Amino acid sequence: MPIILAIESSCDETSAAVLSGRNVLSNVIASQKIHSEYGGVVPELASREHQKNIVPVVDKALKDAGIDKNEIDAVAFTRGPGLMGALLVGVSFAKSFGQALNVPLIEVNHMEAHVLAHFIDQNDRSDFPDFPFLCLTVSGGHTQIVKITDHLEMEVMGKTLDDAAGEAFDKSGLMLGLSYPAGPEIDKMAKSGDPLRFEFPIPKIQGLNFSFSGFKTAVLYFLQKQV
CATH class of the missing domain: 3.30.420.40 (ATPase, nucleotide binding domain)
Structure with a gap:
């Protein structure tokens, strides 16, 4: 090899x-x-x-x-x-x-x-995905839905039109006074929180695209009213 x-x-x-x-x-x-x-x-x-x-x-x-x-x-x-x-x-x-x-x-x-x-072949795994398949990639700089038909044949079916999901987490965490990167800390706290206590707007985006900038703004306005 x-x-x-x-x-x-x-x-x-x-x-x-x-x-x-x-x-x-x-x-x-x-x-x-x-x-x-x-x-x-x-x-x-x-x-x-x-x-x-x-x-x-x-x-x-x-x-x-x-x-x-x-x-x-x-x-x-x-x-x-x-x-x-x-x-x-x-x-x-x-x-x-x-x-x-x-x-x-x-x-x-x-x-x-x-x-x-x-x-990647780790620990003699055999559960590799079969083509074609969809993959959601989420990071601080990117959020995409990708269709994969072969190892090097990929098509982006949907993507963020503004901020990436990870950036929205980090910037919202900064508003909350959390340290950077805030994503892991928010995720940890969310597991013991009440998912029905607060409501935030859900963006209506056509197709398979995403938008997170509105959510980030909604968090800012929410904190301004609550604090």
């Missing part, structure tokens, strides 16, 4: 993984806590943190996998979408690393990678 070094730097986490075929031999992630005081990701700070983290993260990924750099057959990296400066750190490192080893480079669309993560 080919040994692939994979690098991700699209937002505020520097990640490197080593794979043998579909099997993940190691996966190292360096999160950036510096953004918490700003209530969101600051692109310039993200780029600088990636520059600090990329070498030690890749080094640890190789050591955890028990792989020497000369055993690498290819280098995969996130080409986009993402923060331009953050992406450049990963792209530049991947190209330099690949050129030094004289191995091919694999450009990866990170939204497609979210979908294809279903095909």
Whole structure:
């Protein structure tokens, strides 16, 4: 099986993984806590943190996998979408690393990678999805419904027309005085809350698209009236 070094730097986490075929031999992630005081990701700070983290993260990924750099057959990296400066750190490192080893480079669309993560073979799993199937991708920057007919044949059936779901969570959490990222904390508190106590408007969007900006505004007005 080919040994692939994979690098991700699209937002505020520097990640490197080593794979043998579909099997993940190691996966190292360096999160950036510096953004918490700003209530969101600051692109310039993200780029600088990636520059600090990329070498030690890749080094640890190789050591955890028990792989020497000369055993690498290819280098995969996130080409986009993402923060331009953050992406450049990963792209530049991947190209330099690949050129030094004289191995091919694999450009990866990170939204497609979210979908294809279903095909990672961990613990001898056999429950891979059959084509065609639908996938809901939800993150801080994206919210999409995607139809997948083959590994690299995907069609976006619906998407957010404004804010992503994750951004709505984080910005609403900031209004509530929660730390960034607020999504996990809101999710935890919601499990012990009363889902019928408050009502918020549900956007009426045609087709399979989403809208979260109105909800975010509704939370702001609600808090202004309640506090």
